[in-house]
Amino acid sequence: MKNILQYLQAASVPVEHERDAVDSLLEAQERAHGLTWTKWKVRLLHAGKIAKLLPWHAERLIEVRPDLADWDIAPMVNITAQGDNVPWPNGRPAPGAWMDDTPEARAANYWCQGAHPRSTESRKAWYRRNAGEYRAWRLGHRVTPGATRVWSANGVTVRENNGAWQIVAQDKWLGLVPVRVRIGYEIDNVVRDDGTQLWYPIPGHDLRAPVTWSTIPFR
Numbered sequence: 001m002k003n004i005l006q007y008l009q010a011a012s013v014p015v016e017h018e019r020d021a022v023d024s025l026l027e028a029q030e031r032a033h034g035l036t037w038t039k040w041k042v043r044l045l046h047a048g049k050i051a052k053l054l055p056w057h058a059e060r061l062i063e064v065r066p067d068l069a070d071w072d073i074a075p076m077v078n079i080t081a082q083g084d085n086v087p088w089p090n091g092r093p094a095p096g097a098w099m100d101d102t103p104e105a106r107a108a109n110y111w112c113q114g115a116h117p118r119s120t121e122s123r124k125a126w127y128r129r130n131a132g133e134y135r136a137w138r139l140g141h142r143v144t145p146g147a148t149r150v151w152s153a154n155g156v157t158v159r160e161n162n163g164a165w166q167i168v169a170q171d172k173w174l175g176l177v178p179v180r181v182r183i184g185y186e187i188d189n190v191v192r193d194d195g196t197q198l199w200y201p202i203p204g205h206d207l208r209a210p211v212t213w214s215t216i217p218f219r
Contacts (some may be wrong), residue, residue, distance in 0.1 A: 007167045007181075011156040021158070024141075024165040028184045031139040042071045045132055051123035051190035054081055059095065060202075061127075062134070072134040073127070076204040078198075083126055084115035085110060093200055123151045136210035140164075141185045143209045146195035148187055164209050166189030173215065180216050185209035 002010065004025050008018055042050075050061055050071060058064055059080045061072040075078050078086055078093030085108040086097040092114045098105040098117045100214050109117050113126040131139045141164035156169040166184035187209045190199045 002169075002171060004167070007156050008158060008171055010154040010159040010169075011151040011167075012153045013151045013158050017160070020163070021160065021165045022162075023186050024163060025167065028141075028165075028211050029213050032076075032136075033210045035132075035136060035139070035211065036214065038070070038135060041126045042131040047072060047124045047128040050127045050131065051120045053124055054120075056118050057099070064105075069137040070138070071131055073130045073145040074133040074137045074199070074210065075202045077202055079130075079133075081123050081126065083109065083111060083122075085117075109165050132212060136212065137205075140208035140210040141188055142206055143185070143187055144207070145197040146192045148191060148193055148195070149195050158192070161185075161191065161209065163189045166209070171215075173217070177217055180214075180218050182212050182214050182216075184212065186212050 004022055005018065007019055007153070008200055016189070018112055034046060035066070050068075053061065055064065059082070060075070062069050073081065077095050078088070080086065080095075081213065087094045095173055099189060102118050105116055106114060109115055109122055112122040113121075115122040115125075116205060141166070143161040143164055148159055151158045155171075156167065159166040159168075164185040165182060166187045167180040168188070171179055171181055184197050190207060190209045197207075199207060
């Protein structure tokens with residue numbers, strides 16, 4: 001597999017940006033240390049406990065247990081204990097979705113089909129998929145919609161936004177096993193390359209690209 005500089009060069013990032021990119025990515029690597037293990041520990045061992053702590057009206061864990069913030073989902077209006085498939089009237093996510101038990105609410109539940117999004121069963125399934133993202137957000141980097149620069153070539157895409165850098169690439173581990181590489185800050189999850197904002201922070205929180213450092217096999 002390539003090192004950071006080789007990925008930057010493969011994507012044709014200008015030489016004058018290489019130092020800033022490397023510094024940002026090495027910072028992200030340090031921040032992400034132990035993050036994957038922390039996420040999966042919470043998801044496998046505590047998802048059920050989190051679901052039981054949440055009253056029907058709650059939007060997220062920090063409302064009832066702020067001391068467990070790092071166990072929670074990302075602090076975004078459009079990402080709640082009820083999932084991320086909430087209505088977006090007027091182009092913005094609506095808080096307080098799915099309070100009533102309606103066919104529309106159940107139909108929106110793609111991660112626990114047939115269950116109401118606010119049910120304990122559904123919330124357990126959702127936190128099993130997404131618990132620990134608050135920690136990734138907390139360790140992330142603030143970004144700005146419409147400010148992303150993109151370089152893409154040779155199977156490597158590099159993004160920069162407000163000093164945060166991200167590399168997404170296809171590579172081979174030991175030259176044999178195909179892998180997807182996602183390292184740095186997850187800019188593309190938060191804002192599209194065309195400037196469209198995808199995440200909307202809850203009060204008291206800012207728009208950050210969560211930190212990530214993953215290499216995952218794929219076929």
